Amino acid sequence: MYLGKRMQEQKSNIYLSQFEQFEKSLNGDASSHVHAIRKAAIAKFAELDFPTTKNEEWKYTDVSRIAKTAFKPALSTQGAIVTEKDLAKFSFGHPEWIRVVCVNGHFSKELSRISDLPKGVKVGSLAEAMKSEPALIEQHLAKHAKYDENAFVALSTAFLQDGVFMHIPDRVVVEKPIHVMMISTGKGEEFVAHPRNLIIAGESSQVSFIETYGSLGNETYFTNTVTEVVLAKNAIVEHERLQMESDNAYHVATLHTYQERDSNFKSNAMTFGGKLVRNNITATLDGEGAEATLNGLYLGTGEQHIDNHTCIIHAKPHCPSHELYKGILAEKSKGVFNGKIFVLKDAQKTDAKQTNKNLILSDEASIDTKPQLEIFANDVKCTHGATIGQLDEEALFYLRSRGVSKNKARDLLIYAFASDVIERITVEPLREELHRILHKRLEAAHELEAE
Amino acid sequence: MALLEIKNLHAAVEGNQILEGVNLSINLGEVHAIMGPNGSGKSTLAQVIAGRDSYNVTEGQILYKGEDLLELDPEERAQKGVFLAFQYPVEIPGVSNMYFLRSALNAIRKSRSEEELDAMDFLKLVKEKAKFVEMDETLLNRPVNHGFSGGEKKRNEIFQMAVLEPTLAVLDETDSGLDIDALRTVANGINKLRDKNRAVIVVTHYQRLLNYIVPDFVHVLVDGQIVKSGGKELALELEEKGYDWIREKTAVSA
Ligand SMILES: Nc1ncnc2c1ncn2[C@@H]1O[C@H](COP(=O)(O)OP(=O)(O)OP(=O)(O)O)[C@@H](O)[C@H]1O
Numbered sequence: 157m158y159l160g161k162r163m164q165e166q167k168s169n170i171y172l173s174q175f176e177q178f179e180k181s182l183n184g185d186a187s188s189h190v191h192a193i194r195k196a197a198i199a200k201f202a203e204l205d206f207p208t209t210k211n212e213e214w215k216y217t218d219v220s221r222i223a224k225t226a227f228k229p230a231l232s233t234q235g236a237i238v239t240e241k242d243l244a245k246f247s248f249g250h251p252e253w254i255r256v257v258c259v260n261g262h263f264s265k266e267l268s269r270i271s272d273l274p275k276g277v278k279v280g281s282l283a284e285a286m287k288s289e290p291a292l293i294e295q296h297l298a299k300h301a302k303y304d305e306n307a308f309v310a311l312s313t314a315f316l317q318d319g320v321f322m323h324i325p326d327r328v329v330v331e332k333p334i335h336v337m338m339i340s341t342g343k344g345e346e347f348v349a350h351p352r353n354l355i356i357a358g359e360s361s362q363v364s365f366i367e368t369y370g371s372l373g374n375e376t377y378f379t380n381t382v383t384e385v386v387l388a389k390n391a392i393v394e395h396e397r398l399q400m401e402s403d404n405a406y407h408v409a410t411l412h413t414y415q416e417r418d419s420n421f422k423s424n425a426m427t428f429g430g431k432l433v434r435n436n437i438t439a440t441l442d443g444e445g446a447e448a449t450l451n452g453l454y455l456g457t458g459e460q461h462i463d464n465h466t467c468i469i470h471a472k473p474h475c476p477s478h479e480l481y482k483g484i485l486a487e488k489s490k491g492v493f494n495g496k497i498f499v500l501k502d503a504q505k506t507d508a509k510q511t512n513k514n515l516i517l518s519d520e521a522s523i524d525t526k527p528q529l530e531i532f533a534n535d536v537k538c539t540h541g542a543t544i545g546q547l548d549e550e551a552l553f554y555l556r557s558r559g560v561s562k563n564k565a566r567d568l569l570i571y572a573f574a575s576d577v578i579e580r581i582t583v584e585p586l587r588e589e590l591h592r593i594l595h596k597r598l599e600a601a602h603e604l605e606a607e
Numbered sequence: 608m609a610l611l612e613i614k615n616l617h618a619a620v621e622g623n624q625i626l627e628g629v630n631l632s633i634n635l636g637e638v639h640a641i642m643g644p645n646g647s648g649k650s651t652l653a654q655v656i657a658g659r660d661s662y663n664v665t666e667g668q669i670l671y672k673g674e675d676l677l678e679l680d681p682e683e684r685a686q687k688g689v690f691l692a693f694q695y696p697v698e699i700p701g702v703s704n705m706y707f708l709r710s711a712l713n714a715i716r717k718s719r720s721e722e723e724l725d726a727m728d729f730l731k732l733v734k735e736k737a738k739f740v741e742m743d744e745t746l747l748n749r750p751v752n753h754g755f756s757g758g759e760k761k762r763n764e765i766f767q768m769a770v771l772e773p774t775l776a777v778l779d780e781t782d783s784g785l786d787i788d789a790l791r792t793v794a795n796g797i798n799k800l801r802d803k804n805r806a807v808i809v810v811t812h813y814q815r816l817l818n819y820i821v822p823d824f825v826h827v828l829v830d831g832q833i834v835k836s837g838g839k840e841l842a843l844e845l846e847e848k849g850y851d852w853i854r855e856k857t858a859v860s861a
């Protein structure tokens with residue numbers, strides 16, 4: 157591959173040479189449909205390079221730490237040893253759930269437990285699906301998450317190898333939730349994993365999946381994941397996402413959904429882990445009566461930086477969208493929320509509601525929040541609101557005056573703040589887990605505060 | 608030894624001096640009423656006793672069971688038996704009344720090395736106490752005071768008091784705005800608690816409450832000082848004559 161001189165000076169050049177090595181390792185596969193996409197994506201990446209804070213989309217999130225680190229691509233599970241016991245801490249007390257496990261971005265057949273699925277449902281490795289489902293792959297893979305605009309999507313697409321594939325045929329309902337576990341672990345080496353997921357829900361089908369990102373230790377690595385979810389007419393997909401990676405991890409996650417008529421997509425995205433986190437969600441409502449709900453909860457402690465960028469594209473009439481993101485920022489953490497709503501010319505009778513609320517627990521924590529509405533239709537209802545507040549001192553005193561300790565009182569008020577996001581999650585064990593995580597992560601923050 | 612001994616208490620809020628040398632001594636078994644015009648510092652005194660840190664104690668002392676009360680956090684005071692029924696109970700959306708009260712009761716029990724109550728035992732206790740203050744049980748599962756009417760909020764304060772069984776209860780205008788039925792229940796709740804091992808301070812504007820809760824002492828707080836103390840007849844006198852005569856008298860004697 158030819159690399160111009162200008163490109164070699166870029167921070168991205170390490171990835172370009174890594175791509176050459178990656179290509180060599182592919183051997184026979186290098187001529188496939190997917191590989192053509194990879195090549196186009198790496199070329200785009202070279203052109204785009206990592207964004208700087210001069211880029212409006214990245215104004216508050218400085219990714220130079222990612223750009224500067226020579227993360228080595230995890231081309232396989234890297235011989236990582238993950239045991240049943242390791243998985244227990246990500247199982248919410250339900251090891252019997254259907255689970256699809258990836259280690260360092262690569263599907264693990266040994267750890268996955270896929271059974272009891274309705275007839276015709278395919279759940280498993282994306283690498284496998286590239287061979288067994290060429291038509292679906294060609295139709296959808298990299299068609300929704302565009303790699304020509306976003307450098308991280310381009311990079312992820314260039315190194316696209318494996319991840320989770322799901323196909324729910326028309327009219328099939330999967331009753332039990334499917335648990336996707338993305339586990340990262342490494343021995344000292346700073347690596348990058350690019351797990352890639354493709355979920356295709358056929359007409360009038362229904363599925364709910366929980367995606368958990370976790371690490372075994374506090375290793376430093378980079379997760380750059382891309383998920384595409386396609387909903388055919390009248391399909392229902394619920395997506396719970398729990399990110400609890402190591403506090404030293406870098407995490408960039410991109411989710412693109414594409415919805416046809418009358419489909420319904422619900423997302424609950426919870427962020428707890430990571431040193432530097434950027435979540436991008438783009439939901440495209442491209443059929444009348446399609447509905448999207450994007451809810452999120454983020455908790456920053458220590459020096460975490462957590463950025464949520466959401467974008468809802470209303471392309472057709474009569475689509476409601478609902479968005480509620482709540483952030484809790486403790487210690488020296490920083491949060492960013494940017495909520496875009498595009499209402500295209502044809503999307504009359506759009507009903508879009510966006511809310512972002514933030515609770516700041518210390519003087520050194522902060523949030524930059526910005527709604528961004530671009531409306532090209534004339535008969536629509538769009539509302540948005542953002543708030544930034546602190547714990548209510550009066551409420552705190554009221555609780556304490558009854559004998560509740562200061563920390564417990566703070567916890568109660570923080571749970572109360574988070575509760576309207578948590579209560580909307582239908583999977584009960586997950587709600588319980590969220591309370592546990594909140595408690596545990598805030599405990600350390602409280603202790604520091606007390607000094 | 609008095610249960611509560613307030614000595615020359617001065618307190619300020621946001622730089623304004625509100626309490627200007629309050630002296631008050633309360634023994635176990637007694638009920639004291641504190642009356643006084645609006646803005647005279649009654650709630651300030653109540654909040655200082657409970658430990659609100661936005662009020663600065665600039666001079667003086669409060670001893671509770673001989674211990675320096677001002678050194679303690681609000682929760683420690685509660686654990687040692689101090690209870691404040693707020694003049695304006697705080698609404699806390701998202702926190703259930705039951706969960707909150709159970710946390711409070713168990714924190715208090717734990718501090719006394721008593722066993723914590725499990726959900727079942729707690730429910731039993733709560734039902735009994737709710738009946739006793741005639742509190743609508745549906746309010747128990749609602750968020751703390753959230754969307755409660757004025758009367759429901761006051762009842763909730765008395766209900767909490769009934770569950771927590773404090774040694775020193777300070778009731779800040781718990782009777783204000785209540786209709787006569789609610790007033791009777793609230794008074795009933797207070798009287799049930801009244802025994803030789805507890806003491807109560809009732810802050811009120813209305814003699815009416817004192818028909819139901821007969822106080823041992825009545826104090827008049829004006830401009831941050833207790834200017835007159837007496838028996839229950841003082842309340843009647845105040846109702847009849849207002850506060851001006853006391854103001855004038857103290858001005859003359861000063
Ligand atoms: N947080 C505060 N900030 C500033 N001033 C305050 C604050 N709280 C009370 N004050 C002032 O302190 C004075 C005493 O108030 P306090 O509430 O103690 O009076 P009160 O006797 O309870 O009156 P009421 O009978 O109306 O309840 C008033 O002048 C009030 O405006």
Ligand SMILES: [Mg+2]
Nearest residue numbers: 649650651694
């Ligand atoms: Mg008052």
